Amino acid sequence: MKILTVKKIVIALTLAYLPFTAGAWGVLGHRIVGEIADHYLTPKARMSVKQILGNESMAMTSNWADFIKSDTSYNYLSNWHYVNLAEGLAINELHQLLDRPDVNIYTKLNEMIGALKSGKSSPEQKKLALRLIIHLMGDLHQPMHTARKDDLGGNRIQVTWFGQKSNLHRVWDEQLIDFQQLSYTEYVRAIDHPTAQQLITWQKTELKEVVWESYQICNRIYATGIKNDDKLSYKYNFDWIGTVNEQLLKGGVRLAKVLNDIYK
Numbered sequence: 001m002k003i004l005t006v007k008k009i010v011i012a013l014t015l016a017y018l019p020f021t022a023g024a025w026g027v028l029g030h031r032i033v034g035e036i037a038d039h040y041l042t043p044k045a046r047m048s049v050k051q052i053l054g055n056e057s058m059a060m061t062s063n064w065a066d067f068i069k070s071d072t073s074y075n076y077l078s079n080w081h082y083v084n085l086a087e088g089l090a091i092n093e094l095h096q097l098l099d100r101p102d103v104n105i106y107t108k109l110n111e112m113i114g115a116l117k118s119g120k121s122s123p124e125q126k127k128l129a130l131r132l133i134i135h136l137m138g139d140l141h142q143p144m145h146t147a148r149k150d151d152l153g154g155n156r157i158q159v160t161w162f163g164q165k166s167n168l169h170r171v172w173d174e175q176l177i178d179f180q181q182l183s184y185t186e187y188v189r190a191i192d193h194p195t196a197q198q199l200i201t202w203q204k205t206e207l208k209e210v211v212w213e214s215y216q217i218c219n220r221i222y223a224t225g226i227k228n229d230d231k232l233s234y235k236y237n238f239d240w241i242g243t244v245n246e247q248l249l250k251g252g253v254r255l256a257k258v259l260n261d262i263y264k
């Protein structure tokens with residue numbers, strides 16, 4: 001009886017220790033992308049988005065696609081958040097891969113953009129499509145979502161983050177962002193300063209090029225030789241936070257462009 005209780009406690013503690021989710025920018029990252037996008041919507045797009053979401057902001061609806069992972073009726077969405085890409089792909093190989101009708105973040109984003117545009121979609125279908133577009137445009141800018149299959153996008157690379165057990169995917173999803181100790185509105189205020197030229201360039205980028213860009217960053221992350229038991233802390237933050245912030249900003253600006261194009 002006593003042993004059983006101890007076992008139960010050990011199991012409970014282990015479960016409590018497991019990361020909340022391994023599959024997306026954390027709560028903060030997605031909210032930052034949603035809030036930035038809101039700043040770049042055309043009046044028409046803003047009105048259309050409000051018609052669908054009501055008083056829920058893009059920032060606050062951005063994590064819905066992760067929160068519903070606990071509901072098994074949404075299991076079909078679980079592999080929509082990323083695309084597995086092997087090492088060493090050339091750009092034309094990547095393009096060919098994305099043209100295949102596989103289930104991945106790129107094909108599903110396009111499908112949801114089509115669903116939001118379509119006059120045939122019901123209000124429920126449009127709401128689902130909009131929530132997924134807001135979420136997946138964020139995930140697409142997290143470079144460990146365009147990473148290797150064999151390590152599950154870095155989930156299997158066990159590292160420590162300031163002495164705490166973690167993994168590379170999680171460091172990129174949330175820990176680098178959380179480390180800045182800002183709320184999502186403070187974060188947006190800090191990074192939402194693109195130049196006019198950046199705005200033009202980023203908004204012109206096709207979705208395939210966005211995948212390529214994230215893939216290039218992911219290749220740089222692997223090229224540092226990151227491996228099991230690496231101890232990440234101040235230096236890792238110093239080396240990568242600029243990239244994280246630029247990806248969050250690009251994600252927001254480009255999400256706005258996708259929505260502005262839908263509601264032209």
Ligand SMILES: [Zn+2]
Pocket residue numbers: 023024025065066081135139
């Ligand atoms: Zn996600």
